[in-house]
Amino acid sequence: MRSTQKTLALWFFLVIMAVFLFQAYESKHTKMIGDFNYSKFTEAVKANEVATVTFRQDSSEIVGEMKPEFDKKYSGTHFSIIGNVQDEGFKFLEQHGITPNYERADNGGFFQSLIVNWLPLILIVAMFLFIMRQIQAGGGKAMSFGKSRARLLTEHKNRVTFKEVAGVDEAKEDLQEIVSFLKDPKKYTKLGGRIPKGVLLVGSPGTGKTLLARAVAGEAGVPFFTISGSDFVEMFVGVGASRVRDLFEQGKKNAPCLIFIDEIDAVGRHRGAGMGGGHDEREQTLNQLLVEMDGFESSEGVIMIAATNRPDVLDPALLRPGRFDRRVIVNKPDLKGREQILGVHTRKTPLGPDVDVSKIARGTPGFSGADLENLVNEAALVAARTDKKYLEAEDFEKAKDKVTMGAERRSMVISDEDKKVTAYHEAGHTLVNRKLSGLDPIHKVTIIPRGMALGVTQTLPEKESVSLSKTTAENMIVFLFGGRAAEEVVFKDITTGAGNDIERATSIARRMVCEWGMSKLGPLAFEKSGSEPFLGMQYGHSGHKEYSESKAEEIDAEVSKIINTGYAQAVQILTDHKTALESLALALLEYETIDGHEVDMLINGAAVSEIEKYRNNRRESFNAIAAAREKKDGNDPVGNSGPVTV
Ligand code: ADP
Ligand code: ZN
Numbered sequence: 001m002r003s004t005q006k007t008l009a010l011w012f013f014l015v016i017m018a019v020f021l022f023q024a025y026e027s028k029h030t031k032m033i034g035d036f037n038y039s040k041f042t043e044a045v046k047a048n049e050v051a052t053v054t055f056r057q058d059s060s061e062i063v064g065e066m067k068p069e070f071d072k073k074y075s076g077t078h079f080s081i082i083g084n085v086q087d088e089g090f091k092f093l094e095q096h097g098i099t100p101n102y103e104r105a106d107n108g109g110f111f112q113s114l115i116v117n118w119l120p121l122i123l124i125v126a127m128f129l130f131i132m133r134q135i136q137a138g139g140g141k142a143m144s145f146g147k148s149r150a151r152l153l154t155e156h157k158n159r160v161t162f163k164e165v166a167g168v169d170e171a172k173e174d175l176q177e178i179v180s181f182l183k184d185p186k187k188y189t190k191l192g193g194r195i196p197k198g199v200l201l202v203g204s205p206g207t208g209k210t211l212l213a214r215a216v217a218g219e220a221g222v223p224f225f226t227i228s229g230s231d232f233v234e235m236f237v238g239v240g241a242s243r244v245r246d247l248f249e250q251g252k253k254n255a256p257c258l259i260f261i262d263e264i265d266a267v268g269r270h271r272g273a274g275m276g277g278g279h280d281e282r283e284q285t286l287n288q289l290l291v292e293m294d295g296f297e298s299s300e301g302v303i304m305i306a307a308t309n310r311p312d313v314l315d316p317a318l319l320r321p322g323r324f325d326r327r328v329i330v331n332k333p334d335l336k337g338r339e340q341i342l343g344v345h346t347r348k349t350p351l352g353p354d355v356d357v358s359k360i361a362r363g364t365p366g367f368s369g370a371d372l373e374n375l376v377n378e379a380a381l382v383a384a385r386t387d388k389k390y391l392e393a394e395d396f397e398k399a400k401d402k403v404t405m406g407a408e409r410r411s412m413v414i415s416d417e418d419k420k421v422t423a424y425h426e427a428g429h430t431l432v433n434r435k436l437s438g439l440d441p442i443h444k445v446t447i448i449p450r451g452m453a454l455g456v457t458q459t460l461p462e463k464e465s466v467s468l469s470k471t472t473a474e475n476m477i478v479f480l481f482g483g484r485a486a487e488e489v490v491f492k493d494i495t496t497g498a499g500n501d502i503e504r505a506t507s508i509a510r511r512m513v514c515e516w517g518m519s520k521l522g523p524l525a526f527e528k529s530g531s532e533p534f535l536g537m538q539y540g541h542s543g544h545k546e547y548s549e550s551k552a553e554e555i556d557a558e559v560s561k562i563i564n565t566g567y568a569q570a571v572q573i574l575t576d577h578k579t580a581l582e583s584l585a586l587a588l589l590e591y592e593t594i595d596g597h598e599v600d601m602l603i604n605g606a607a608v609s610e611i612e613k614y615r616n617n618r619r620e621s622f623n624a625i626a627a628a629r630e631k632k633d634g635n636d637p638v639g640n641s642g643p644v645t646v
Contacts, residue, residue, distance in 0.1 A: 050065070244288040341369050435573050
């Protein structure tokens, strides 16, 4: 590109120079005679002083040259006058031995005319060529729109295997087959089998779909191409389709290999549907994808894996046999899965002796693999901030709170009065929880404000429950009212702090009546469960009631009854155990946070001061274990041998 510019500049310079030189030459050799006219011309002809005469018809000019010897006389050699010559004029000239020339146009020099007439055009053409060349040269960019953006990750770089993917055993089993297809396609085609071309991984974000796909490639030892569905969708028409073509070309060149399309719903949405009308460009891209998928044979060893969390919006054509006809569901990990995933991600982090991975797993229901990885990372950051050698249980605790509830708001100014109310409120929840059966035990209680909440009472599920008994549902309502009840019992006044508790309690009560058939109205479903409308479908159905007005009144009455009974029970429990309530609240005001064990100590009658002792003992035994471990393992403190209860 640079050299083109230089060459052009050089040519430009040369042309300009030529013009100047020519003009200089001409002006030197054509010295015009000043003050010349027709009569002087005839005089000169008569005197035989003129050498040549030329008629310029177009400009009605007579130009000519004097004989050199008269140079001095006229102080010039050339002349030019306006005039036309008739027949007599010719005769007159011929009489004096001059044969006049004719010229149709000013031919004052080939170069001059060339420059005057053609230079602008030449320059324009040159500029045009120059711009064209620049576009082409600079535009690897401009011309490579249609190239796919697929990134190739080969097995040498960051190879991932199934070992690194934990807690999704079913999905791994399903994909095992794909691994063996990729390893040895012939084994299957020999018997006339058709190797699947595409696998659709379905699961919510962060469940490890990308990781699984990479692991498949890693296990089979084949190249891994990854591209996101949104990479196909561009502003420019036709780009998506040509990217698809390029992707498949690349794939075939590198066969056997695995092509992974993340977020396929970006291109694979139902054609002709969707909000805001059709999207031609996207449809073209999808069509191209379908065509390409039909066009290649997986016996060539190219297998596609696509990921989505919205299989319901995909175009059915994409899921037809011969395309993405296999579906592998990647669920959010269950308790055991979470424990395994935490195991994978804590492999390289030194864990303190008080870290119980299974307990962390219990406290993180609903976390995806990515969430858990993030949790470990946050914990490592928290530990590093205080220059720790290990990640301790409290670091995980802080990390979890930060991830789930937002950062602590220690700077928030809270009056002593508010603090006291919060302490009793949380103590109320806690005490009610401990006095009822079927509820998850208390994990910790805190009055440090966090996110929207002034205080938090956290429970820790012991197992993953899939169903709920009527007694447990009722007890949950009592537990939720524990906070409000404590305010009433202690202060004889109530605050707004229970808003969220009331909302949740009401929701449970309503579902007991309307969904679960847990009231005297019997096992009737009054509301469809799980009919959450999502964009584009089932719109405008909410608010539709499938029961009569009188039934509605009965429902409301039942809900109220459950709520009122629950609240009364909470008040009763707290009135009966007011001493324990006091001591829990005082401990909270003193320490701000207390854990489940400390809660039990206090309820069993321990004094607030005994907590200090308990904490010191725990710290000491922690240090002892850590020291012993360090001694044993030398300098490597990463002895993640399993949980140690202290
Ligand atoms: P998705 O593609 O489903 O959105 P990713 O595969 O990108 O999720 O997961 C993001 C990260 O979360 C992974 O790089 C991995 O570190 C972690 N992760 C997710 N699921 C698992 C799992 N089952 N086992 C181990 N790590 C996981
Ligand atoms: Zn509350």
